[in-house]
Amino acid sequence: MKNLTKILGIIALAAVIGFGVAGCEQPTDPTGHIHQWGEWEVTTAATCIATGSQTRTCTLDATHKETRDIAIDPTVHDWLVTDEVIKAPTCTETGEGKTVCKLCGVFDSEHILPVLGHDYGNWTETKAPTCTEVGEETRTCNHDSSYKETRPIAIDPDAHDWGTWVETTTPTYTTTGVETRKCTHNPLVHTETRPLAQLPITSVANLSTVLSSLPANNADTPYEIVLSGIDITDLAKAEDPLGELFVALNGKYVSLDLSSCEWDEIPDITNWNIAQDRPDNNKIISINLPSGITSIGDYAFFFCYNLTQITLPTSLISIGKETFGYCSSLMQITLPINITSIGDNSFGFCDSLTVVCLAQSPPTLGWAAFWTSVYVDGVGFEAVIIPNLQIRVPAASVDMYKTNTEWSTYADRINGIE
Numbered sequence: 083m084k085n086l087t088k089i090l091g092i093i094a095l096a097a098v099i100g101f102g103v104a105g106c107e108q109p110t111d112p113t114g115h116i117h118q119w120g121e122w123e124v125t126t127a128a129t130c131i132a133t134g135s136q137t138r139t140c141t142l143d144a145t146h147k148e149t150r151d152i153a154i155d156p157t158v159h160d161w162l163v164t165d166e167v168i169k170a171p172t173c174t175e176t177g178e179g180k181t182v183c184k185l186c187g188v189f190d191s192e193h194i195l196p197v198l199g200h201d202y203g204n205w206t207e208t209k210a211p212t213c214t215e216v217g218e219e220t221r222t223c224n225h226d227s228s229y230k231e232t233r234p235i236a237i238d239p240d241a242h243d244w245g246t247w248v249e250t251t252t253p254t255y256t257t258t259g260v261e262t263r264k265c266t267h268n269p270l271v272h273t274e275t276r277p278l279a280q281l282p283i284t285s286v287a288n289l290s291t292v293l294s295s296l297p298a299n300n301a302d303t304p305y306e307i308v309l310s311g312i313d314i315t316d317l318a319k320a321e322d323p324l325g326e327l328f329v330a331l332n333g334k335y336v337s338l339d340l341s342s343c344e345w346d347e348i349p350d351i352t353n354w355n356i357a358q359d360r361p362d363n364n365k366i367i368s369i370n371l372p373s374g375i376t377s378i379g380d381y382a383f384f385f386c387y388n389l390t391q392i393t394l395p396t397s398l399i400s401i402g403k404e405t406f407g408y409c410s411s412l413m414q415i416t417l418p419i420n421i422t423s424i425g426d427n428s429f430g431f432c433d434s435l436t437v438v439c440l441a442q443s444p445p446t447l448g449w450a451a452f453w454t455s456v457y458v459d460g461v462g463f464e465a466v467i468i469p470n471l472q473i474r475v476p477a478a479s480v481d482m483y484k485t486n487t488e489w490s491t492y493a494d495r496i497n498g499i500e
């Protein structure tokens with residue numbers, strides 16, 4: 083029995099195994115194998131409007147394939163982003179664009195339009211800086227004008243707000259005045275001044291009155307006088323064309339600015355007595371002659387021995403004889419470019435003189451124009467060229483001057499203008 087039981091067990095086991103093999107209902111192909119299918123693979127995806135398909139392949143024979151549909155998937159759209167805006171983006175917030183499914187036409191509003199950010203225009207000054215306060219400038223966003231930025235503009239030390247000029251020192255006939263203005267932003271510190279022209283003297287009588295009222299002075303502190311609109315004929319006294327001028331000095335030392343007077347020539351002095359006609363011959367310290375004068379006559383400034391400076395106009399053509407004789411304080415004189423004639427002894431005894439002659443061609447030069455005298459023991463006074471005389475002429479003209487008959491006397495004193 084024991085063996086029978088064993089045999090029955092084996093039969094039963096075989097029956098079970100045999101049933102298992104017989105139970106595989108897989109279809110077979112003509113070669114008789116049972117397909118061993120691989121995984122399903124999608125060949126066409128399903129969309130919102132169309133089924134898809136998928137295929138699997140037998141691993142034992144790749145020509146064995148099965149295909150089946152994939153159901154429509156209502157969530158699979160093919161989106162098209164349109165230009166249509168549902169909510170516009172701003173400088174700081176995103177917007178929403180409209181998206182449409184190309185297949186089924188359904189809309190989606192999830193499409194995000196990015197933040198624009200700010201687009202600022204140019205800085206514009208909204209408050210100008212002054213000399214004491216900063217200014218301000220602003221710029222505005224081109225997308226949304228409620229967005230503005232401001233920043234300061236530095237103090238401008240020149241941006242004053244000037245008040246009107248006020249006379250703070252009154253000009254007189256001998257002194258300039260001063261006028262002052264203050265900045266309204268800082269009137270204690272920001273002030274400007276400028277000179278006020280001194281009052282011009284317009285007649286010889288006026289000159290006389292003014293100078294007679296002033297205290298005595300000396301040659302180092304001359305009164306600065308501006309003469310304006312005076313006619314030369316008003317200055318003549320007896321034989322002296324400048325006689326009234328000298329009388330009007332009233333014993334005061336003066337620097338005379340005659341540049342606003344209109345003259346064309348200063349005539350010769352012929353018969354005159356210096357002590358009688360020019361008691362103040364030493365009182366003129368400097369003089370500016372008017373433009374337009376073409377000639378200065380004989381003896382015009384003779385023995386003005388305190389005259390240190392004279393300005394000659396470019397219109398000047400001729401200087402007479404003895405014109406500046408004994409002007410021993412005259413350090414330098416510039417003879418203008420148009421000068422053609424210099425008289426006899428015109429600068430005799432001008433013992434300090436340097437001459438600058440701007441004429442390209444040597445002017446005619448009178449006898450002993452630059453001579454003086456020195457005392458020689460046992461001999462007495464001897465006539466000599468002024469010992470310290472220097473003559474400067476245009477560099478290109480030096481040789482012409484040195485070889486000129488009249489100027490050659492001074493050849494070793496002539497040099498070019500530096």
Ligand SMILES: [Zn+2]
Binds near residue numbers: 111117140143146
């Ligand atoms: Zn197969």
Ligand SMILES: [Zn+2]
Binds near residue numbers: 130186187
């Ligand atoms: Zn769709």
Ligand SMILES: [Zn+2]
Binds near residue numbers: 199200201226229
């Ligand atoms: Zn903005």
Ligand SMILES: [Zn+2]
Binds near residue numbers: 242
């Ligand atoms: Zn100021």
